[in-house]
Amino acid sequence: MGSFYAPIPESWKDHPFVKRLSQYMDLGSADYESLWRVIEGETKVEKRKDLVVDGYGYRKLCFVEDGFAARYKLLRNGKRQIINLILPGDVIGLPGSFLERARYSVIALSPLKLHICPINSYVQLCYQKPQFGLALSWLAVQEMILGAEHTISTGRRNPEERVAHFLLELYSRLKIVGRAVNSRLELPASQEIISDALGLSVPHFNRTLAKLRTDGLIATKGRQIEFIDHPALELLGNYQPLNLTRIPSPHFAATN
Amino acid sequence: MGSFYAPIPESWKDHPFVKRLSQYMDLGSADYESLWRVIEGETKVEKRKDLVVDGYGYRKLCFVEDGFAARYKLLRNGKRQIINLILPGDVIGLPGSFLERARYSVIALSPLKLHICPINSYVQLCYQKPQFGLALSWLAVQEMILGAEHTISTGRRNPEERVAHFLLELYSRLKIVGRAVNSRLELPASQEIISDALGLSVPHFNRTLAKLRTDGLIATKGRQIEFIDHPALELLGNYQPLNLTRIPSPHFAATN
DNA sequence: CGAAATTTTGATCACGTTCAACTTCAGTGG
DNA sequence: CCACTGAAGTTGAACGTGATCAAAATTTCG
Numbered sequence: 129m130g131s132f133y134a135p136i137p138e139s140w141k142d143h144p145f146v147k148r149l150s151q152y153m154d155l156g157s158a159d160y161e162s163l164w165r166v167i168e169g170e171t172k173v174e175k176r177k178d179l180v181v182d183g184y185g186y187r188k189l190c191f192v193e194d195g196f197a198a199r200y201k202l203l204r205n206g207k208r209q210i211i212n213l214i215l216p217g218d219v220i221g222l223p224g225s226f227l228e229r230a231r232y233s234v235i236a237l238s239p240l241k242l243h244i245c246p247i248n249s250y251v252q253l254c255y256q257k258p259q260f261g262l263a264l265s266w267l268a269v270q271e272m273i274l275g276a277e278h279t280i281s282t283g284r285r286n287p288e289e290r291v292a293h294f295l296l297e298l299y300s301r302l303k304i305v306g307r308a309v310n311s312r313l314e315l316p317a318s319q320e321i322i323s324d325a326l327g328l329s330v331p332h333f334n335r336t337l338a339k340l341r342t343d344g345l346i347a348t349k350g351r352q353i354e355f356i357d358h359p360a361l362e363l364l365g366n367y368q369p370l371n372l373t374r375i376p377s378p379h380f381a382a383t384n
Numbered sequence: 385m386g387s388f389y390a391p392i393p394e395s396w397k398d399h400p401f402v403k404r405l406s407q408y409m410d411l412g413s414a415d416y417e418s419l420w421r422v423i424e425g426e427t428k429v430e431k432r433k434d435l436v437v438d439g440y441g442y443r444k445l446c447f448v449e450d451g452f453a454a455r456y457k458l459l460r461n462g463k464r465q466i467i468n469l470i471l472p473g474d475v476i477g478l479p480g481s482f483l484e485r486a487r488y489s490v491i492a493l494s495p496l497k498l499h500i501c502p503i504n505s506y507v508q509l510c511y512q513k514p515q516f517g518l519a520l521s522w523l524a525v526q527e528m529i530l531g532a533e534h535t536i537s538t539g540r541r542n543p544e545e546r547v548a549h550f551l552l553e554l555y556s557r558l559k560i561v562g563r564a565v566n567s568r569l570e571l572p573a574s575q576e577i578i579s580d581a582l583g584l585s586v587p588h589f590n591r592t593l594a595k596l597r598t599d600g601l602i603a604t605k606g607r608q609i610e611f612i613d614h615p616a617l618e619l620l621g622n623y624q625p626l627n628l629t630r631i632p633s634p635h636f637a638a639t640n
Numbered sequence: 641c642g643a644a645a646t647t648t649t650g651a652t653c654a655c656g657t658t659c660a661a662c663t664t665c666a667g668t669g670g
Numbered sequence: 671c672c673a674c675t676g677a678a679g680t681t682g683a684a685c686g687t688g689a690t691c692a693a694a695a696t697t698t699c700g
Binding site for chain 1: 461487507520521534536
């Protein structure tokens with residue numbers, strides 16, 4: 129894999145990360161190949177295992193093919209903040225690869241399937257094909273926006289608004305990679321994890337979910353959530369979909 | 385300015401943004417020049433003016449030479465969250481330039497001096513010199529980390545921890561661009577703004593500052609803050625300095 | 641089927657908000 | 671130069687939200 133003569137598997141262009149990238153940039157067959165060549169290997173991680181550990185170096189990018197994970201920080205006061213949920217198509221190792229030592233940990237919430245790319249290989253690719261450097265910026269900016277929304281939620285949205293916003297954002301992200309359809313989604317984690325993401329206590333998150341249910345905004349069955357009144361939810365959560373521009377293609381450099 | 389024959393002013397390499405970049409990458413004189421060529425103009429913005437407006441397009445990067453600003457979001461529930469403080473050396477227009485329409489506004493907290501670079505010019509530069517694409521990723525990752533810490537603060541730090549962390553982070557950022565020394569800094573904004581950044585009410589932020597003062601951790605005189613017990617503050621706020629790696633230089637692509 | 645993890649419900653209490661008044665300070669015009 | 675004005679900072683009292691702790695109910699998994 130990644131070796132010069134290895135054939136590119138058919139499944140590569142269906143990889144959720146590749147699909148996500150192709151939404152934001154023009155990927156020619158040479159680009160698919162370049163990206164493939166930079167993959168060092170494939171791996172599986174079992175549920176509950178930490179793949180990135182706070183305080184230790186981590187110098188690779190992992191493209192999530194399947195499964196869920198969470199980036200989190202344990203504080204000295206004993207509390208935990210989930211910084212974000214990592215879904216298929218997401219990258220693990222950002223921001224870790226840019227730091228001497230990781231500041232956050234990443235734990236698998238389910239069995240994970242990943243493709244591994246050493247950060248150095250990716251940087252080399254950026255020097256050969258600058259659009260991949262721009263792609264990295266785009267990914268980082270996307271994370272930056274999710275982070276900002278997360279700050280807004282924990283800072284100035286009450287629990288109801290917070291949960292509504294969380295569900296809508298999660299749904300949108302899952303839908304892009306084909307893990308949700310039709311106003312239905314499945315929570316990829318326990319309420320304990322989600323509470324730590326939202327900065328709420330478990331009982332209060334549970335009650336808030338129940339309130340949204342009795343108010344007729346959602347329906348729940350176990351971890352299955354269905355949006356009953358999507359517009360009302362968007363209003364409540366002040367939700368705005370992500371509207372990233374596309375990455376200008378190389379031709380742009382010459383023609384513009 | 386930016387025109388082919390215009391000389392590069394001496395002051396350019398002292399620009400706080402350039403100085404900040406040079407911390408993370410090797411900048412040869414050709415690079416200083418490339419960066420200068422991409423600047424379209426210089427401008428001043430008066431205090432209280434919004435330079436980026438939520439909902440409107442914004443397709444440029446502004447490098448802050450002097451002054452302070454804040455990126456914020458106004459919610460339908462009437463509350464405001466300051467997403468981050470923008471200091472000399474920071475970039476305005478990230479993430480705005482990557483979005484069809486900006487999601488956040490940016491307001492000047494003091495008179496601002498900026499250098500303007502159209503986003504398209506910067507993208508062209510990235511295709512000519514890929515290290516600038518990587519630099520953009522580095523900047524975005526840095527914002528992403530600040531955003532994550534902000535989420536942790538509003539989500540799982542109590543007001544005392546939150547304020548301690550805020551002061552330390554602000555001090556560190558100001559120090560890098562020579563706006564703070566010797567465990568002393570000046571708050572770049574009113575308590576109302578800072579409260580909205582920390583997700584606290586003004587009275588409670590005020591009381592928390594007072595508590596840190598009476599506990600002997602800081603001293604205050606107007607907006608001047610002095611750290612009396614720096615280690616204790618770092619412990620309280622669970623503060624960890626940013627430890628970004630340097631951007632691999634172009635040679636790296638060939639030699640590694 | 642039994643044990644453990646997760647979800648749900650309940651009761652109490654503290655933390656931080658809210659609202660209001662008062663103080664201090666900076667800027668401005670008389 | 672001082673009086674006036676409005677903004678910013680400070681303090682106080684009361685209230686409400688959401689945390690905490692505990693226990694029960696339910697689901698998941700070995």
